[in-house]
Amino acid sequence: MKKIYTHDNAFIVHNVKNLVEAQGIEVFLKNEFAQGAVGEVSAFDAWPELWVINDSDYDRALAVVNATQQAGTAADWVCDNCGEVNAASFDMCWQCQHDNHGN
Ligand SMILES: [Zn+2]
Structure with missing residues (x-):
């Protein structure tokens, strides 16, 4: 498994995850639930990380x-x-x- 993306905004990581999955690439989120509730800020939160399951998908992802x-x-x-x-x-x-949508 290889890490392909990380960002402190979980919403952005989710967006990237959806786009990568749309290409048929298996991925999973690490630290998805490490962050607190929406609006809660902590310096100790781990950033959500996006990883590919198969290393062979790494370049494509x-x-x-x-x-x-x-x-x-x-x-x-x-x-x-x-x-x-x-x-x-x-x-x-x-x-x-x-x-x-609609814009
Ligand atoms: Zn807005």
Whole structure:
């Protein structure tokens, strides 16, 4: 197993997980439940980590991750609920989970 992605925002990690899984790659989340309730902040929280089950999927999974990161530079969208800038690969605002569909 290999780690392909980590971020302090569990919602973003979930988004990347969904995108990688959409390519038929088996992944699992580590530290998924390490963070406290929404809004709770602790310096000791472990970041959620995304791992591929099969090492042979690593390069492909990483390419998906890189694509999601680069997509943000091309077509960011601004949440009309909270004004946060989101990467194009995210269907929902990472800040407030407002749905971008319909924009
Ligand atoms: Zn928002």
